[in-house]
Amino acid sequence: xxxxxxxxxxxxxxxxxxxxxxxxxxxxxxxxxxxxxxxxxxxxxxxxxxxxxxxxxxxxxxxxxxxxxxxxxxxxxxxxxxxxxxxxxxxxxxxxxxxxxxxxxxxxxxxxxxxxxxxxxxxxxxxxxxxxxxxxxxxxxxxxxxxxxxxxxxxxxxxxxxxxxxxxxxxxxxxxxxxxxxxxxxxxxxxxxxxxxxxxxxxxxxxxxxxxxxxxxxxxxxxxxxxxxxxxxxxxxxx
Amino acid sequence: xxxxxxxxxxxxxxxxxxxxxxxxxxxxxxxxxxxxxxxxxxxxxxxxxxxxxxxxxxxxxxxxxxxxxxxxxxxxxxxxxxxxxxxxxxxxxxxxxxxxxxxxxxxxxxxxxxxxxxxxxxxxxxxxxxxxxxxxxxxxxxxxxxxxxxxxxxxxxxxxxxxxxxxxxxxxxxxxxxxxxxxxxxxxxxxxxxxxxxxxxxxxxxxxxxxxxxxxxxxxxxxxxxxxxxxxxxxxxxxxxxxxxxxxxxxxxxxxxxxxxxxxxxxxxxxxxxxxxxxxxxxxxxxxxxxxxxxxxxxxxxxxxxxxxxxxxxxxxxxxxxxxxxxxxxxxxxxxxxxxxxxxxxxxxxxxxxxxxxxxxxxxxxxxxxxxxxxxxxxxxxxxxxxxxxxxxxxxxxxxxxxxxxxxxxxxxxxxxxxxxxxxxxxxxxxxxxxxxxxxxxxxxxxxxxxxxxxxxxxxxxxxxxxxxxxxx
Ligand SMILES: [Zn+2]
Numbered sequence: 001x002x003x004x005x006x007x008x009x010x011x012x013x014x015x016x017x018x019x020x021x022x023x024x025x026x027x028x029x030x031x032x033x034x035x036x037x038x039x040x041x042x043x044x045x046x047x048x049x050x051x052x053x054x055x056x057x058x059x060x061x062x063x064x065x066x067x068x069x070x071x072x073x074x075x076x077x078x079x080x081x082x083x084x085x086x087x088x089x090x091x092x093x094x095x096x097x098x099x100x101x102x103x104x105x106x107x108x109x110x111x112x113x114x115x116x117x118x119x120x121x122x123x124x125x126x127x128x129x130x131x132x133x134x135x136x137x138x139x140x141x142x143x144x145x146x147x148x149x150x151x152x153x154x155x156x157x158x159x160x161x162x163x164x165x166x167x168x169x170x171x172x173x174x175x176x177x178x179x180x181x182x183x184x185x186x187x188x189x190x191x192x193x194x195x196x197x198x199x200x201x202x203x204x205x206x207x208x209x210x211x212x213x214x215x216x217x218x219x220x221x222x223x224x225x226x227x228x229x230x231x232x233x234x235x236x237x238x239x
Numbered sequence: 240x241x242x243x244x245x246x247x248x249x250x251x252x253x254x255x256x257x258x259x260x261x262x263x264x265x266x267x268x269x270x271x272x273x274x275x276x277x278x279x280x281x282x283x284x285x286x287x288x289x290x291x292x293x294x295x296x297x298x299x300x301x302x303x304x305x306x307x308x309x310x311x312x313x314x315x316x317x318x319x320x321x322x323x324x325x326x327x328x329x330x331x332x333x334x335x336x337x338x339x340x341x342x343x344x345x346x347x348x349x350x351x352x353x354x355x356x357x358x359x360x361x362x363x364x365x366x367x368x369x370x371x372x373x374x375x376x377x378x379x380x381x382x383x384x385x386x387x388x389x390x391x392x393x394x395x396x397x398x399x400x401x402x403x404x405x406x407x408x409x410x411x412x413x414x415x416x417x418x419x420x421x422x423x424x425x426x427x428x429x430x431x432x433x434x435x436x437x438x439x440x441x442x443x444x445x446x447x448x449x450x451x452x453x454x455x456x457x458x459x460x461x462x463x464x465x466x467x468x469x470x471x472x473x474x475x476x477x478x479x480x481x482x483x484x485x486x487x488x489x490x491x492x493x494x495x496x497x498x499x500x501x502x503x504x505x506x507x508x509x510x511x512x513x514x515x516x517x518x519x520x521x522x523x524x525x526x527x528x529x530x531x532x533x534x535x536x537x538x539x540x541x542x543x544x545x546x547x548x549x550x551x552x553x554x555x556x557x558x559x560x561x562x563x564x565x566x567x568x569x570x571x572x573x574x575x576x577x578x579x580x581x582x583x584x585x586x587x588x589x590x591x592x593x594x595x596x597x598x599x600x601x602x603x604x605x606x607x608x609x610x611x612x613x614x615x616x617x618x619x620x621x622x623x624x625x626x627x628x629x630x631x632x633x634x635x636x637x638x639x640x641x642x643x644x645x646x647x648x649x650x651x652x653x654x655x656x657x658x659x660x661x662x663x664x665x666x667x668x669x670x671x672x673x674x675x676x677x678x679x680x681x682x683x684x685x686x687x688x689x690x691x692x693x694x695x696x697x698x699x700x701x702x703x704x705x706x707x708x709x710x711x712x
Contacts, residue, residue: 011457011460012460012461014622015392016616016618016619016622017618017619017620017621017622018618018621019621019622020618020621020651020654023621023654023655024654027654027656043468044468061400061401061402066466067461067466130615130616131615132615148615148616148617148618150616193618194616194617194618194619194621195617195618195621195647195650195651198621198650198651198654199647199650227646227649227650227653228650230646230649231646231647231649231650234644234646234647
């Protein structure tokens with residue numbers, strides 16, 4: 001058994017330890033004797049979504065957004081939208097999450113058209129939303145997910161997109177409506193960067209299970225998550 | 240009559256006479272008294288006095304520093320080591336100078352330094368300044384020499400993006416048109432400063448790749464000016480190396496001070512050949528690790544800017560002792576102990592490269608805190624290639640983990656697939672010190688890698704237990 005993960009723009013969208021999510025998925029598959037290959041798709045390289053079980057898009061700096069938008073235009077955008085409609089698993093973090101939406105309007109009023117795969121949009125603001133945060137997610141029995149958010153964009157979800165969870169502490173999507181992240185078909189998005197999946201093994205396994213079920217119809221075995229839970233609970237107990 | 244409120248240890252004092260002269264005298268008296276008081280009760284007293292003085296009399300720093308030429312070191316990594324080398328150069332040249340030795344590198348710490356040396360007639364100030372604070376501090380002091388060591392991603396929750404940090408530095412330079420600037424020619428971000436300001440610039444760099452070059456990591460893969468991907472003829476570390484833009488032609492320029500040959504790199508020092516003004520010079524840098532070659536030649540470039548004799552530069556680089564926490568060496572009950580401050584992926588990766596090259600067994604300690612000075616976001620540890628330790632795992636006799644975010648660090652090592660039986664989590668600093676200072680448990684050498692506040696905690700405990708000298712002296 002094997003899952004292949006595409007890492008889009010690894011040289012640009014790799015902020016705040018986002019790679020930890022790939023490290024978590026790969027290890028949690030390997031520890032169950034499931035192979036995992038991570039394929040880097042840098043800028044300018046062709047992307048055939050059919051070859052991948054999971055597509056990962058991380059966060060980047062504003063400086064790099066324009067370079068990426070130019071590269072995404074045309075075929076890549078079509079590949080991504082088709083793949084999402086064919087239930088391929090996506091994980092979008094921070095900037096990668098925003099890119100999957102309709103557009104980004106900067107605080108100066110400039111609008112950038114994004115991929116438009118998910119019905120959501122983002123508005124830039126002066127104040128950054130930074131800090132440890134916590135939300136509960138219906139996809140893991142309303143248990144808590146912890147993370148660290150650092151974004152100036154406020155994201156608003158359209159009707160067809162569900163939030164990944166409900167904010168308990170911190171800002172989440174916009175600091176207003178208590179939603180955090182997004183779920184649409186097999187697309188998972190969050191503002192929690194870095195060690196989202198390492199510290200939230202339930203969410204990591206849910207994403208892997210969703211993908212494996214579709215491909216092999218198997219159920220993941222349990223792992224010893226004592227240490228993962230200690231790191232998780234440390235943040236929960238902070239609040 | 241103007242009113243002036245001063246809040247001092249939660250008590251508000253109201254002063255009626257607040258003429259400028261009175262304010263200046265008052266700020267000096269209070270700050271100087273506070274420095275003495277804090278030292279007496281055993282606290283460093285490196286920031287608070289300056290902070291208070293600036294509050295009472297905002298012009299204090301500008302006035303006290305106006306007759307002193309400041310030599311400023313800023314950048315992401317290597318500030319303290321480089322400052323230490325420069326201070327050795329100044330000492331060996333018999334130049335009188337003041338400096339902020341203990342790393343109080345924000346405006347309040349800088350003000351404290353000038354307040355302490357008030358009326359003592361120093362000619363130079365050697366100042367390590369935080370890269371985000373530089374644009375503010377440079378408005379107050381007379382910067383004549385500026386060294387920007389490098390730019391890597393560091394605590395983005397505090398500084399924002401790396402290009403913002405660069406813009407802040409360029410803005411700071413606009414406050415000091417008389418400054419000679421020393422810049423790393425191998426860094427595409429910093430090299431762009433040459434195109435953005437009119438100051439005199441001295442470039443230093445390394446003309447060949449480091450043996451352990453890892454091509455996967457770059458904080459700046461795209462052209463600063465036109466966003467086209469750079470071509471590289473070689474890379475030394477991270478995004479540093481022989482970059483050139485195939486679109487707009489922006490490229491590394493030939494440095495004024497260039498390392499042409501890496502001759503020796505061992506566990507104690509490095510030896511390299513330099514070309515300066517058509518002279519070939521051999522130098523020894525008295526610290527191990529590839530990244531310290533950059534620190535060495537960057538300090539050399541400041542000495543060159545100051546017109547100091549090559550002989551003094553060569554002897555300073557060969558003999559300096561590293562500063563507070565930057566590969567600080569000490570003996571704890573006979574255990575050879577090295578403390579190396581770690582604060583971002585680039586810095587910690589270079590330490591891991593170094594540890595992977597060691598051929599004698601050692602004990603490794605990682606202490607991860609997440610207070611403001613450390614960066615409150617610990618996600619950066621997932622950008623660190625702990626996996627690379629596996630290649631030398633036989634030399635690592637044990638790994639101890641401590642600090643506020645010990646579980647995050649332990650989790651990172653678990654996911655790097657380092658052997659579980661070699662890893663122990665210590666709940667307190669005391670417990671940690673008892674273990675790592677026990678010669679029965681640590682037979683050889685010990686490397687401790689703390690983040691900023693963890694280093695202070697550790698240093699405080701070690702000071703108590705082993706009577707080490709005060710860090711601000
Ligand atoms: Zn260019």
